[in-house]
Amino acid sequence: MELIVKKRIKQVLKGDQNAFGEIVELYKDKVFHVCYRMLGNRHEAEDISQEAFIRAYTNIHTFDIDRKFSTWLYRIATNLCIDRIRKKKPDYFLDAEVAGTEGLTMYSQIQTDEPLPEEEVESMELQSSIQKEISLLPDKYRTVIVLKYIEELSLKEISEILDLPLGTVKTRIHRGREALRKQLRTL
Amino acid sequence: MNTCPEEIVHLMHEYLDEELSYEKEKELKQHLQSCEACRTHFQELKRTIAFVQSTSHIAAPSGFTQNVMSRLPKEKKKAGMQRWFHNNPFFAAAAVFLILMGGSLLTAWNSDDKFAFTNNDNVVVEGHTVVVPEGEVVKGDMVVRNGDLRVEGQVDGDVTVINGERYLAGAGSITGQIEEVDQAFEWLWYNIKSAFNELGDMFESDDNNE
Ligand SMILES: [Zn+2]
Numbered sequence: 001m002e003l004i005v006k007k008r009i010k011q012v013l014k015g016d017q018n019a020f021g022e023i024v025e026l027y028k029d030k031v032f033h034v035c036y037r038m039l040g041n042r043h044e045a046e047d048i049s050q051e052a053f054i055r056a057y058t059n060i061h062t063f064d065i066d067r068k069f070s071t072w073l074y075r076i077a078t079n080l081c082i083d084r085i086r087k088k089k090p091d092y093f094l095d096a097e098v099a100g101t102e103g104l105t106m107y108s109q110i111q112t113d114e115p116l117p118e119e120e121v122e123s124m125e126l127q128s129s130i131q132k133e134i135s136l137l138p139d140k141y142r143t144v145i146v147l148k149y150i151e152e153l154s155l156k157e158i159s160e161i162l163d164l165p166l167g168t169v170k171t172r173i174h175r176g177r178e179a180l181r182k183q184l185r186t187l
Numbered sequence: 188m189n190t191c192p193e194e195i196v197h198l199m200h201e202y203l204d205e206e207l208s209y210e211k212e213k214e215l216k217q218h219l220q221s222c223e224a225c226r227t228h229f230q231e232l233k234r235t236i237a238f239v240q241s242t243s244h245i246a247a248p249s250g251f252t253q254n255v256m257s258r259l260p261k262e263k264k265k266a267g268m269q270r271w272f273h274n275n276p277f278f279a280a281a282a283v284f285l286i287l288m289g290g291s292l293l294t295a296w297n298s299d300d301k302f303a304f305t306n307n308d309n310v311v312v313e314g315h316t317v318v319v320p321e322g323e324v325v326k327g328d329m330v331v332r333n334g335d336l337r338v339e340g341q342v343d344g345d346v347t348v349i350n351g352e353r354y355l356a357g358a359g360s361i362t363g364q365i366e367e368v369d370q371a372f373e374w375l376w377y378n379i380k381s382a383f384n385e386l387g388d389m390f391e392s393d394d395n396n397e
Contacts, residue, residue, distance in 0.1 A: 017259060025252050029246045029247050050251070050254055054255060127243065145239060180235045181234075
């Protein structure tokens with residue numbers, strides 16, 4: 001995949017914008033998913049992940065072709081997410097659509113057509129609760145937890161994405177796990 | 188509630204990161220067997236990870252790529268045109284041909300058999316031959332149609348002779364490109380090429396305006 005991506009990047013550098021469309025196709029789900037887990041809401045996740053691709057496009061000349069493209073792209077996306085989280089008013093979560101409520105809305109929409117099996121409803125509610133708890137983590141822990149357990153990236157790659165020493169990444173993962181453990185204990 | 192050393196919790200995390208040595212792992216396991224509080228703590232951590240990993244992957248919304256592409260800064264039009272011509276060489280050729288046909292170029296070719304040339308004060312006409320006399324300098328491009336061109340002086344520009352011949356006298360010089368067009372097809376080709384050049388110029392100047 002990286003090989004195809006590098007070929008496309010070279011085309012983009014020559015001014016071929018369509019080649020970038022293929023890059024977006026390849027990575028959109030991953031980037032969107034990271035943003036969704038980071039921000040906890042679809043609308044913002046869409047906004048930020050699109051922004052991430054646009055930044056990648058306008059800064060493509062700064063990408064070192066010998067490195068892994070996904071690492072670079074994740075870095076752009078996570079930085080944008082962190083910026084967004086920090087800019088957000090603290091009470092944002094209280095009145096806006098929180099991840100927790102989204103699954104339920106989806107559930108009530110589907111419900112009108114056909115009742116869902118009980119276990120599916122349960123799993124949806126559980127998913128919402130988990131997402132809500134992830135959203136409550138301080139952003140520095142949230143980022144590493146999302147990258148490690150949702151994107152399943154290695155500690156080394158996470159340290160490259162976040163431009164942090166490996167030791168710092170480990171400490172944050174430990175603390176993030178501890179914080180989540182306390183939050184999820186009641187589930 | 189937990190009176191065990193911090194070290195044990197640290198070992199749990201190292202274990203979860205798969206970075207625990209065999210000896211340390213044994214140490215952790217021994218402690219867990221004897222200490223219920225730590226066992227619970229460890230179970231909770233593993234459960235937490237399982238919870239987080241159980242969240243399903245969700246795909247980007249539909250139309251995502253199109254939205255990104257429409258928000259990108261506009262690419263240089265020339266690249267777009269080059270790519271289009273590159274991807275559609277046949278259509279590109281056909282399109283150019285149709286444009287030229289539309290411009291009734293072939294009709295022009297058939298009917299246009301009169302002797303004609305780019306007017307210039309410094310040239311002399313002898314029958315159907317345009318002469319640039321020795322010592323004279325023509326600034327700009329010259330086109331001679333259905334006649335010959337003899338350059339004894341100098342032409343500062345491109346020279347095109349359609350259906351005629353070009354003579355360059357010993358002392359004469361032409362600074363630009365020289366082209367002789369003798370047949371209908373070449374005439375067409377010549378026009379296609381100039382149309383391309385004009386298109387290119389057009390896009391070039393568009394870019395500059397941006
Ligand atoms: Zn203990």
